[in-house]
Amino acid sequence: xxxxxxxxxxxxxxxxxxxxxxxxxxxxxxxxxxxxxxxxxxxxxxxxxxxxxxxxxxxxxxxxxxxxxxxxxxxxxxxxxxxxxxxxxxxxxxxxxxxxxxxxxxxxxxxxxxxxxxxxxxxxxxxxxxxxxxxxxxxxxxxxxxxxxxxxxxxxxxxxxxxxxxxxxxxxxxxxxxxxxxxxxxxxxxxxxxxxxxxxxxxxxxxxxxxxxxxxxxxxxxxxxxxxxxxxxxxxxxxxxxxxxxxxxxxxxxxxxxxxxxxxxxxxxxxxxxxxxxxxxxxxxxxxxxxxxxxxxxxxxxxxxxxxxxxxxxxxxxxxxxxxxxxxxxxxxxxxxxxxxxxxxxxxxxxxxxxxxxxxxxxxxxxxxxxxxxxxxxxxxxxxxxxxxxxxxxxxxxxxxxxxxxxxxxxx
DNA sequence: CCTCCACAGGAAGCGCAGGAGT
DNA sequence: ACTCCTGCGCTTCCTGTGGAGG
Numbered sequence: 001x002x003x004x005x006x007x008x009x010x011x012x013x014x015x016x017x018x019x020x021x022x023x024x025x026x027x028x029x030x031x032x033x034x035x036x037x038x039x040x041x042x043x044x045x046x047x048x049x050x051x052x053x054x055x056x057x058x059x060x061x062x063x064x065x066x067x068x069x070x071x072x073x074x075x076x077x078x079x080x081x082x083x084x085x086x087x088x089x090x091x092x093x094x095x096x097x098x099x100x101x102x103x104x105x106x107x108x109x110x111x112x113x114x115x116x117x118x119x120x121x122x123x124x125x126x127x128x129x130x131x132x133x134x135x136x137x138x139x140x141x142x143x144x145x146x147x148x149x150x151x152x153x154x155x156x157x158x159x160x161x162x163x164x165x166x167x168x169x170x171x172x173x174x175x176x177x178x179x180x181x182x183x184x185x186x187x188x189x190x191x192x193x194x195x196x197x198x199x200x201x202x203x204x205x206x207x208x209x210x211x212x213x214x215x216x217x218x219x220x221x222x223x224x225x226x227x228x229x230x231x232x233x234x235x236x237x238x239x240x241x242x243x244x245x246x247x248x249x250x251x252x253x254x255x256x257x258x259x260x261x262x263x264x265x266x267x268x269x270x271x272x273x274x275x276x277x278x279x280x281x282x283x284x285x286x287x288x289x290x291x292x293x294x295x296x297x298x299x300x301x302x303x304x305x306x307x308x309x310x311x312x313x314x315x316x317x318x319x320x321x322x323x324x325x326x327x328x329x330x331x332x333x334x335x336x337x338x339x340x341x342x343x344x345x346x347x348x349x350x351x352x353x354x355x356x357x358x359x360x361x362x363x364x365x366x367x368x369x370x371x372x373x374x375x376x377x378x379x380x381x382x383x384x385x386x387x388x389x390x391x392x393x394x395x396x397x398x399x400x401x402x403x404x405x406x407x408x409x410x411x412x
Numbered sequence: 413c414c415t416c417c418a419c420a421g422g423a424a425g426c427g428c429a430g431g432a433g434t
Numbered sequence: 435a436c437t438c439c440t441g442c443g444c445t446t447c448c449t450g451t452g453g454a455g456g
Contacts, residue, residue, distance in 0.1 A: 368418025
């Protein structure tokens with residue numbers, strides 16, 4: 001296929017009318033099956049239009065239950081209404097997972113309201129100070145949305161949150177409300193009670209979508225995204241069913257649909273079929289794993305290599321001790337300084353959290369307590385991503401051979 | 413029932429890089 | 435040039451623990 005032909009195909013896609021509406025950050029004009037939630041949030045925030053401070057709001061719900069979309073949607077409508085009425089209302093959205101230090105969060109908020117703050121260099125306290133002094137010069141209602149707030153608490157405690165919830169005491173004209181969004185319900189338990197009560201003036205829960213609701217969502221977006229009649233009848237139900245299995249994640253469902261369309265297009269098909277969805281599922285998982293592995297720091301990669309070697313490419317579950325032995329071997333071959341056992345243990349925990357391995361603590365009684373570790377992603381994908389790092393060249397051959405040799409042993 | 417293994421995983425703190433303000 | 439800040443990857447030191455074997 002010539003380059004020109006590639007371009008031509010993309011330009012007049014037989015599949016997509018408007019691919020953007022399937023992207024994760026797209027906020028549609030209608031959010032099916034979230035009418036109740038929209039209304040509740042609207043009711044909570046509405047006082048802002050009269051110049052009153054809305055109650056702080058705390059929202060729980062698993063990933064892909066529409067929390068972010070609903071909040072953004074209501075905020076934009078609220079801002080529009082405020083403009084119409086001439087009242088000053090501003091929503092400030094911060095995703096805490098992406099800007100996961102107190103400093104960056106405060107800096108983002110400060111920048112949004114027009115204070116000048118450098119990327120780094122100041123103390124967190126000083127940024128907070130600048131934020132406050134800027135706000136003191138303003139009036140109006142500021143609604144700060146802290147999305148995925150649990151990331152902040154887990155890594156840095158609730159100090160910032162405490163300060164933010166009490167910021168109104170330092171202001172006279174401007175007022176601040178906070179909307180906290182989280183997908184882990186249990187993180188609230190280890191929150192300072194003062195923060196908890198102040199943040200949770202109002203609380204609401206977003207339930208997962210079921211397969212039927214997912215179908216509606218997909219159907220609505222598909223009408224905008226795809227050309228007429230390119231989706232085979234069973235495509236949407238399949239995407240919905242797969243995503244419903246993963247705790248009703250609408251985002252996952254939309255990803256599946258989009259990638260399935262992209263695959264169909266790449267294959268030059270003029271219809272999106274079930275098979276494309278299945279391929280999409282694999283591709284999404286592969287990409288996720290590859291991204292995670294690629295961005296790992298050196299010793300995490302080495303530990304992952306050790307796990308693959310020790311477990312024979314994921315065939316056998318292994319213990320932390322066994323992994324550490326392999327890790328030391330690898331490090332010696334590469335002539336790199338080794339990290340401590342404690343650190344390797346920590347790295348194993350991190351890899352577990354990233355979902356590329358599975359580690360479970362067990363007790364073997366007399367023979368001690370340990371974690372048994374197995375792979376949670378395709379070993380071949382992980383190996384391939386490790387190969388991209390030239391540092392690992394000298395050992396990968398051995399790791400790969402080890403992974404295969406156990407395979408062969410099993411076959412015999 | 414108690415022991416004691418082989419770790420788990422918390423706490424504190426260190427050295428460094430990267431960036432600012434003075 | 436110097437000081438001060440933060441995040442990160444890491445070390446050191448530590449206490450805690452489920453359950454097989456005695």
